[in-house]
Structure formats: C-alpha cells, structure tokens
Amino acid sequence: MSHIMELHVLIGIAGMAFILTAFLLNLFKMLLQDTSAYCTMNAVGGLLLGYNAYVTNSLPFLILEIVWTISSLFRLYRINRR
DSSP states (O other): OOHHHHHHHHHHHHHHHHHHHHHHHHHHTTOOTHHHHHHHHHHHHHHHHHHHHHHTTTTHHHHHHHHHHHHHHHHHHHHOOO
C-alpha cells in the first residue's frame, strides 16, 4: 500500500512542476499564454494533480483540477484550430 501512496505523491509533484514551470516561464515572458506549449503544460499538470486529488479524496481540489484541465484543453484546441 505504501508504494501506491508514494506513486500518487510523485504524480502530484510532477503535475505541480508542470503548472509552476508554465506559470514561471510566462511570468518572466519566456513562454506566452497563447501557445500550445503553455496550454499543454497546464493540461498535463492539471490532469496529474487531478489524479492525486482523486486518490486522496480531496473533492475541492479535484473540482479545481478538472476545471483547470478542461479549460487548458479547450484553449489548446482553439489555438491549434488557428
């Protein structure tokens, strides 16, 4: 059981790293919000953190990450349609 707990924590940390990296790169003007890379990093990060929230039964966090991921995927779709 401890291996599963460790795995979901690592998955959560990876998700956090994706989202924070996108945020920091955008903050320092190294990655614009209207790019596929930015939206992909946010979608992947939200998905991984959503898994972590699901496994840990954190409903508010799960809802946040579902909205985060869907919003990022929608924006990615719109960017790639151009």
